[in-house]
Amino acid sequence: MKQATLNFHKVSDSNVVVTVQGSWTVSGVLPAPEQLSAMLDDRLKTVVFTAGDDFFWDSRLLAWLMACQRMLESTHCQFDLSGLPEDVRDLFNLANTVPPNKALPERHASLFHQLVNRLARLGDEAMALLAFTGELALTLCRWFAQKGSARWSDIINFCHQSGPSALPIITLQSVLIGMILAYLGMVQLRQFGAEVYVANLVGVGMVREMGALMTAVIMSGRTGAAYAAQLGTMQVNEEIDALTTLGIKPMDYLVVPRTLALILTIPLLCLYSNILGMFGGGLVATNMDITWLMYLYQLRDAISFGDTMTGVVKSFVFGLLIAMAGCRAGLACGRSSAAVGQATTNAVVTAIIYLVVADAGLNILFYHLGI
Amino acid sequence: MGQLGQKPQSVVIEARGLSMNYGSNLIQSNLHFQISKGDVFVIMGGSGCGKSTLLKHMIGLYQPAGGDILFGGQSYFTASPEQQLAMRKRWGVTYQGGALFSDKTLAENVALPLVQYTTLTSKDIRDMVRYKLALVGLAGFEDFYPSQISGGMCKRAGLARAIALDPDILFFDEPSAGLDPLSARRLDDLILQLRDSTGATVVIVTHELASIFAIGSNGVYLDANSKTQLDTGSPGYMLNHSKHDLVKAFLSRGE
Known part of the structure; x- marks a missing residue:
């Protein structure tokens, strides 16, 4: 041509x-x-x-x-x-039949402006978070007073999704964390000939800290992100608008069952994780000149009921925070498929920040209370 | 495109004993029809009779349970992946809601096939995108995101993306659903004008009677109960001469 x-x-x-x-x-x-x-x-x-x-x-x-x-x-x-x-x-x-549109779309601001806007919005963000927390607290109170519309069948359904379905990954994660702690302790304690105290390290480490924290991290990625994606998609499909016009509060119907389910299941998962972590540590310890009997005997002396409770209380708080981060990100989601992705990322990142801050705060509190 | 109309009667698409399943559910079976070059072929029928499913079979998204669909005598489903890609490049598909990529601007949406399949420079692509958007009446909306424009505009932008590569066959899924009568009419006119000036063949799923008679030159009526086609031909012919009362009733709103 x-x-x-x-x-x-x-x-x-x-x-x-x-x-x-x-x-x-x-x-x-x-x-x-x-x-x-x-x-x-x-x-x-x-x-x-x-x-x-x-x-x-x-x-x-x-x-x-x-x-x-x-x-x-x-x-x-x-x-x-x-x-x-x-x-x-x-x-x-x-x-050429239709004259060109002269209006400009809303522009994406420059990096500097974005930063300024971000900082200016921090106050709004904090207020929105506070409002959400307050509303959640009120709604939970309403539910406990038998006036909410969250149904038990929903709660049980969400419990199943966040609890038993998470067992495989929690199992893998806990056994490996226990083994890691045991190896870490073994190398250090052997210098003093105090290998048997590896049971204390693994036991206390799992029960007070790692069990609760690592379970919460897994759950924020697994369940928190799922909550954000579910609610975000409902926002995109106008399902949340539909609920509101039907006179049903999204807080009552969507957030409360998810929050309750997570609060209920996470402490149980945490206990499960503790046991498997100690088992994982035992696998390592018995491989090096400690018997199962010695290990278990030492464990019994190392962990008190108070230790176990600190872990459970922590995981209870973590569960609440994960559900809050997930549901808030989902409800605040924009109206496009890209926004759902952002909401999910947001949910996981904020949940992990909440977890770390809450963990530090609780540790300080427990120290001063002498627990 | 420059030299059209040598063989106006050549068959572009032919269904031969096509049957379609959805899981283990039979949707339609034993479909026979021919679509000639330059036709506006309307797939009609009541709700849930499998119109959209038939369209999805025609564009190769679903595998037929039996029979075949031939494009210019060649089956899409037995073709090699390279041939399939070559055939797909000759099709343009417009989805019900536009199916625009929500994280891309309209210009980026329309540019995507051009970037993928042509060697044009970015400036040429920009010119092409402006022209395609102007064709559908969206000149000046290049930098808008789909979330910033209305549903009807999204549909037209979807059409602009579908015609980016000057397709030989244009598929529409419910083009006028959810549009006001004037916008629907404008879209029908646009489809006809595009067909006339580019010589494309058009396949439309719709149950808007006004559209069916305004633009349809050929069509097929699918029935949900007997799970097969009742009739095929031009809408006007079917209205007056169909042997099935159901088809006549459908085309005359039961009046």
Whole structure:
């Protein structure tokens, strides 16, 4: 196919005939629209286009014609397409029936502005979080007073999703954490000939800290993210609007069952994780000159009921925080599929921040209370 | 595109004894119809009769349970992956809600097939995108995100993306559903104008009677109860000459 070319023929001062030749298609190379504008001057009124020999075209020709038209917008120069095929004229007219929109979309702000906006919004964020927390507390109170609309069947359903279904990954994670703690302790304690105290390290480490924290981290990725995605998708599908117009509070119907389910299941998962962590530690310890009997005997002395309770209390708090982070991110989700992704990320990141801060705070509290 | 209309009667799409399942549910069976070049082919029938399912079979998303669909005599489902891709590039599909990528601007949406399948420079692609959006009446909306425009505009932007590669066959799933009568009419006109000036063949799923008669030149009526086609032909012909009262009733709103 022949290369696309332009031929100029000046009829008069106000009139020029442009002959288009060759292949004006997607696969070809077109002359730059500037070639046309360079030929023209202020006195020109009409540009007549005619088709030359070997002329092939597709959308590319029309895109080019429109680019030329935009370029000549200021010169009041008219395009006359009468020498081109009828289909070209029709498509060109069709593309020009609706005048271009002049309004601009909402712009994405510059990085600096984004930062300023972020900081300015921090206050709003804190207020929104406070409002959410307050509403959740009130709704929970309402539920306990038997006035909420959360149903037990929902709660049990969510318990099943967040509890038993999470057992495999919690099992794997806990056994490995126990083994890691045991190896860590073994290397250090062997220097003092105090290998048997590895049971204390694993036991107290799991029960007071690692069991609760690691379970919570897994659950924030597994369940917190799922909550955010579920509620976010409902927001996109206008399901949450539908609930509100039916007179059902999303807080009552959606958030409370999820929160209660997580608060109920996480302490149990934490206890399960504690036991498996100690078992994992035992696997390592008995591999190096300690017997199961010694290990278990030492464990019994190492862990008190108070230790176990600190872990359970922690995981209870963590469960509440994860559910809050997940549900809040879901309810605050925008109306597009991209927003659901953002909401999910948001849920996991905030949940983990909450976890770490809450863990530090609780540890300080327990220390001062002497538990 | 430059030299159209040598063989106006050539068959572009042909269904031969097509049957479709959804899981173990039989949706439709024993479908026979032919679509010629330049046709506006309307797939009609009551709700739940499998119109959209038939469309999804035609664009290769679902595998037929039996029979075959031939494109220019070639079966899509037995073709090699390369041939399938080549065939797909000749199709443009517009989905019910537009199915625009919500994290991309309209310009990026329309540019996607051009970036993927052509060697155009970014400036040429920008010009092409402007032209395609101008064709559907969305000039100047290049930098808008789908969430910033109305549902009807999303549909038209979806059409702009579907025609990005100058397809030979255009598929529409319920193009006028959810549009006001004037917008629906404008969209019908646009479809006809595009068909006339690009020589494309159009396949439409719809149950808007006004659209069916305004633009349909051929069609098939699917029945949900007998799970097969009752009739095929132009809507006007079916209204007056169909042997099935159900088809006549459908096309005359039971009046």
